[in-house]
Structures are given as C-alpha cells and as structure tokens.
Amino acid sequence: MARNSVKDWNNLHYALAVARAGTLSGAALELDVSHSTVLRRIDALEKALETRLFIRHPRGYVATEAGQMLMNAAENMQDQLDLMVGRIQGVDEALQGTLIITTVNTLIPLLMPIFREFRSQNPQVRLQLVADRRHLRLEHGEAHIGIRPGAKPTEPDYVVQPGASLQSALYASASYLKECGPFKSRKNLQGHRFIAPIDAYDFIPSLDWIARQVPEEQVVFRCNEFSGFEDAARCGLGIAALHSWCAESRPGLQRLIDPPPEWRTNLWLVTHRDMHRTRKVQLFLDWLKQALARLPPEIAVVP
Structure with a gap:
C-alpha cells in the first residue's frame, strides 16, 4: 500500500x-x-x-x-x-514547429495578411488554421491560440486577453439602395429588407438589435454563417449588420450608418496557461496585438 x-x-x-x-x-x-x-x-x-x-x-x-x-x-x-x-x-522555446490557431470563418480573410507577414518574418514556424464555430479545447491540444469574437471565454485555466472591439454597422449594396431607396435611420425601417441569422446571437449587439427591432416580415433571408450575411448583402438581398472590418475590406457594400458604440463586439485572444508563456505563442500574440493596434478607429477600437 x-x-x-x-x-x-x-x-x-x-x-x-x-x-x-x-x-x-x-x-x-x-x-x-x-x-x-x-x-x-x-x-x-x-x-x-x-x-x-x-x-x-x-x-x-x-x-x-x-x-x-x-x-x-x-x-x-x-x-x-x-x-x-x-x-x-x-x-x-525554439522558434520552429507548428502553431495551431483557431477562429471563426468570418475572420479568416482579415487575418490572412497578418499570418502572411508573421510567416515572412518567422519562416521556420508553420501556421495551421482551424476555422470552427465550436470552441476548440485548448487544454486538449486542439489549438494553441484562439481568436474569438463575442462573449468573453470563461473556461478554467485559460488566459484571456482583449484583442480589440470590432465596430459594426449596417451595410447594403448599391443595387439594393437603388431598388429600395436610401436608408435614413434605425428609427425608420419601413420599406427595407433585412438579413438575419437563423439562431439567436444576443451576445453580438448588432444582430441582437435586428432580432429585437426589425419586424419579422421585413427579414427576407436568414443564414447560419456570418460570411453568408456579407454575401447576401452584396448580392442585394437586403441590409445586413456586419463587422466593419469585414464589410469595408472588400468592395461591393456601402455603410449606411456610423458604427454605434453599443454595437461593438469584443475580440478575445485565448491561450491555455500551460502554453501561454512559450516563445512561439508569445511571439505570435505580440505580432497580432500590434497588427490590431494599427486598424483604423472606424473598424476597431483597441484597448
């Protein structure tokens, strides 16, 4: 015994x-x-x-x-x-090997330039990106770094740092505005069509506003992916609430209102405490924070 x-x-x-x-x-x-x-x-x-x-x-x-x-x-x-x-x-501590990063599909095009620049300066580090709405289990080694918009992660043993507050606004295509006329304010929705998610996203203020304020008969298209909102708006289906970082990085959409401060969505940088201090993780986090700090204020507010 x-x-x-x-x-x-x-x-x-x-x-x-x-x-x-x-x-x-x-x-x-x-x-x-x-x-x-x-x-x-x-x-x-x-x-x-x-x-x-x-x-x-x-x-x-x-x-x-x-x-x-x-x-x-x-x-x-x-x-x-x-x-x-x-x-x-x-x-x-060696700057080599694979660094696994997880995020949502919507942020992939925006993060790619950051990944490219990081790789150009650190060619011995291989980046692996896992896009998933599911929060991967960092404690099980599914990823080393999570880049998550929305509610602050609360898992035990996670190190959670603020990355930026992403601005959001309403966007539509030129063809839509030509068909339905200008969008004057959030208090006057009559005559306009809207795009919304299938599920509730009460932790994302702009989507929660659509769920609460837009009459059901004016919601003409629903989608379960954020990238679908942008594509639907660009095709003229209706007005979508989008992160400005997404909507203004590619042509085809016009911003209809100034980003309301209450619509900001927090972006969190998440690591497991066992991996947080490793050299590769710290190097990439510092690189990402610097890149986020360079975003213009109409896209993101950095703490």
Whole structure:
C-alpha cells in the first residue's frame, strides 16, 4: 500500500509544499488550491505510509524524522523534474514547429495578411488554421491560440486577453439602395429588407438589435454563417449588420450608418496557461496585438 502511495507524486508534491511553507495555508497559497485540499492530501499520504510525516503545533507543521527523510527524497525528485521540464521547455522555446490557431470563418480573410507577414518574418514556424464555430479545447491540444469574437471565454485555466472591439454597422449594396431607396435611420425601417441569422446571437449587439427591432416580415433571408450575411448583402438581398472590418475590406457594400458604440463586439485572444508563456505563442500574440493596434478607429477600437 505504501509503495502505491509513493507512486502518487501529487501527494508528495503537496507534502513538499507544506514542508517548505511550514503551514497548510502557505502551501495552499503556493499551489493555488484550498486549505482543505492540502490537508486531505497530507492525511491520505500519512495513512498510506502508515507513519506520521508532520507534527502539528499552533504555529504550523514541522516534519518528523520520517517526514524529513521523505522530503529530502522529494526535493531530489523535484530537482530532477525541474531539470527535465527545462529541457522539454527548450523545445517549446525554439522558434520552429507548428502553431495551431483557431477562429471563426468570418475572420479568416482579415487575418490572412497578418499570418502572411508573421510567416515572412518567422519562416521556420508553420501556421495551421482551424476555422470552427465550436470552441476548440485548448487544454486538449486542439489549438494553441484562439481568436474569438463575442462573449468573453470563461473556461478554467485559460488566459484571456482583449484583442480589440470590432465596430459594426449596417451595410447594403448599391443595387439594393437603388431598388429600395436610401436608408435614413434605425428609427425608420419601413420599406427595407433585412438579413438575419437563423439562431439567436444576443451576445453580438448588432444582430441582437435586428432580432429585437426589425419586424419579422421585413427579414427576407436568414443564414447560419456570418460570411453568408456579407454575401447576401452584396448580392442585394437586403441590409445586413456586419463587422466593419469585414464589410469595408472588400468592395461591393456601402455603410449606411456610423458604427454605434453599443454595437461593438469584443475580440478575445485565448491561450491555455500551460502554453501561454512559450516563445512561439508569445511571439505570435505580440505580432497580432500590434497588427490590431494599427486598424483604423472606424473598424476597431483597441484597448
């Protein structure tokens, strides 16, 4: 039984933290866990080894003779582990290999110039792009960096940074405006056709406005992809609410209103904490932030 417990490095890791800190609370702070978790781990290890590892007293925890022997061995194990981790991290620190980035289809044409410039300066790094509305699991290695518009990701162990606030406005083609006349204001929708998503997007303010303010009979086309909104508007089907970065980067659409401040959509840069500090990830994030900072204010507002 004791032999099996020693194989559980997690329990030894907790015991080593207690020995170093001298208190459960200090170990809990270092390990970023609760006081009760540390206590449970220590109790389990002592029970498995059938020996007392620490003497409890009002000021904290002091290792017994058996505990000190185990802590010395654990220190050596930790030193060896740190050495090995350093060597492994050296692989991640090298500016080579593949960097996997995930985002939504709509942003692909806009990000491509950024990818091209990054590759021209870092040719030894291969970029792999996964376009998916589904949020890929960074903790499972499905991607290294996520570029996500909309609601702020809340997954545990994710490092989430603001990239930019994307401006949005209403857009239509010249052929549509010739057919239906000018669009005067958001308070006067009569005589106009609109394009909307199939599903609710209440976390994207411009699409939520269409869902709430445009009468159903004036919504003539629905699509489940953002790129479809743009194509439908360019073909003259109706008016679409689009990110200005998308709509104004290609010809064929006219902006009908100034971007309302309340329609801004946040763009988030997401990494897993285990990969966040690697050299490739940091280099690309810095490159992306600089590129976003150069966008004109009518397209995006950078924090």
